[in-house]
Amino acid sequence: MRKSYTISEFKKSRHPIYKPTYYLVVVAEYRKKCISEEMHIRLKEIAKSILECFNCGLIEMNGEEDHIHLLFEAPPQVQLSKLINNFKTVSSRYICKEYAEEVAKYYWKPYFWSNSYMVFSTGGAPLEVIKNIAKIKALNRASRFLFNFKASFIHICLLILCTYKTTPKVFLSYLVKKTLKQTLV
Structure with a gap:
């Protein structure tokens, strides 16, 4: 069943009333595992x-050593491509400048x-469902050596989770059963 929203949950500007939330995944160049915990905090x-x-x-930010996830709200006037390119450019410059020694181990270009x-x-x-992606990602990190999922498959599974509005526990138990079934065959 779809959640009904109250008017207080929406943002207002001069003309529109809106509530768009976006989920962004940005990947490090060549998927190098170069993002430390300290870099996550700075990012x-x-x-x-x-x-x-x-x-x-x-709203929320997390990630791993080779990519980050951002959950954010944006007004309808914002061009997402410009926002994302601005974020990537500015954060890249700051990280390459502030963590030059760490980054130099992985990249020789800026x-x-x-x-x-x-x-x-x-x-x-519901934002609770989207925020649970972080919990699923944490469980995935713990079980990655068992199942060896690729990142793209995980993202597809997360989209399925959001679409069918199931709980992470039910979804993960289904995934484990399905994977074990395929391994035994």
Whole structure:
């Protein structure tokens, strides 16, 4: 059943009333595992400041050594491509400047992010479901050596989770049964 929203949950500007939330995944160049915990903290600060400049709000941020996930709200006037390219450019410059020694181990050119990214609208799915993606990702990290899932498969599974509005526990138990069944065959 779809959640009904109250008017207080929406943002307002001069004419529109809106509530668009977006989920962004940005990958390090060549998927190098170069993002440390300290860099994650700094990237979160950078993301907050850049999103504030565009009148957006950061809801959640997490990631792994080779990519980050951002869940944010943006007004309808914001061009997502410009926002994302601005974030990638500014954060890359800050990270390459502030963590020059760490980054130099992986990259000899001043690049940090891959040219590609993935962004999608949460499509009215409850934010609790979207925030549970972080919990699923943490469980995935713990079980990756068993199942050896590829990142693209995980993202597809997360989209399925949001579409069918199931709980992460039910979804993961289904995935484990399905994977074990395929391994035994």
